[in-house]
Amino acid sequence: SQTIHQWPATLVQPVGSPLSLECTVEGTSNPNLYWYRQAAGRGLQLLFYSVGIGQISSEVPQNLSASRPQDRQFILSSKKLLLSDSGFYLCAWSDLSTGYNYEQYFGPGTRLTVT
Amino acid sequence: DQQVKQNSPSLSVQEGRISILNCDYTNSMFDYFLWYKKYPAEGPTFLISISSIKDKNEDGRFTVFLNKSAKHLSLHIVPSQPGDSAVYFCAARRGSARQLTFGSGTQLTVLP
Numbered sequence: 001s002q003t004i005h006q007w008p009a010t011l012v013q014p015v016g017s018p019l020s021l022e023c024t025v026e027g028t029s030n031p032n033l034y035w036y037r038q039a040a041g042r043g044l045q046l047l048f049y050s051v052g053i054g055q056i057s058s059e060v061p062q063n064l065s066a067s068r069p070q071d072r073q074f075i076l077s078s079k080k081l082l083l084s085d086s087g088f089y090l091c092a093w094s095d096l097s098t099g100y101n102y103e104q105y106f107g108p109g110t111r112l113t114v115t
Numbered sequence: 116d117q118q119v120k121q122n123s124p125s126l127s128v129q130e131g132r133i134s135i136l137n138c139d140y141t142n143s144m145f146d147y148f149l150w151y152k153k154y155p156a157e158g159p160t161f162l163i164s165i166s167s168i169k170d171k172n173e174d175g176r177f178t179v180f181l182n183k184s185a186k187h188l189s190l191h192i193v194p195s196q197p198g199d200s201a202v203y204f205c206a207a208r209r210g211s212a213r214q215l216t217f218g219s220g221t222q223l224t225v226l227p
Binding site for chain 1: 159
């Protein structure tokens, strides 16, 4: 069965510091990968998605970036965090190969607080 | 431009009664709709979905209804249980697009 991991679970970082959040998926190959953010009291905002290694699409221009160095690894980064980057970051995957091409499956999330 | 809207931020229902969660969309190109359930500090979990070629899909206590002419879908939970208390997100997908568009969520509280 497929599983998705995210770490760290919680993170407190000062303004201006760098960020690296990691997501890995097990049990599937060539998944589509997604980064979402849920700000306090808000819905899920798609930040980035990737259909393959090195292929990143950005949905919202901001000071965040994403990379996919391996097939089942997705990284969210920032060089300098802003207060507005605080939120709950979720990684998700979907799998086109099995026909389950509509549902996305989410990881446990990372709570980021920028102070 | 919010293409998927959940206009009720919260809903309280008595245990055993029906919960009805609503969702409206504006993009007529959406052809697949999903509901997710989210507990605090956890990722959303997929609940149920419906294709635009159907108007109803049922899975146990959960039924999703789709009214394409009104661009409206709803999730019915019968009977509601305290464990159903969570935030419910509706989401929509357009054709071959890989991404989902989510609503802002509705907090359901089932009172014992």
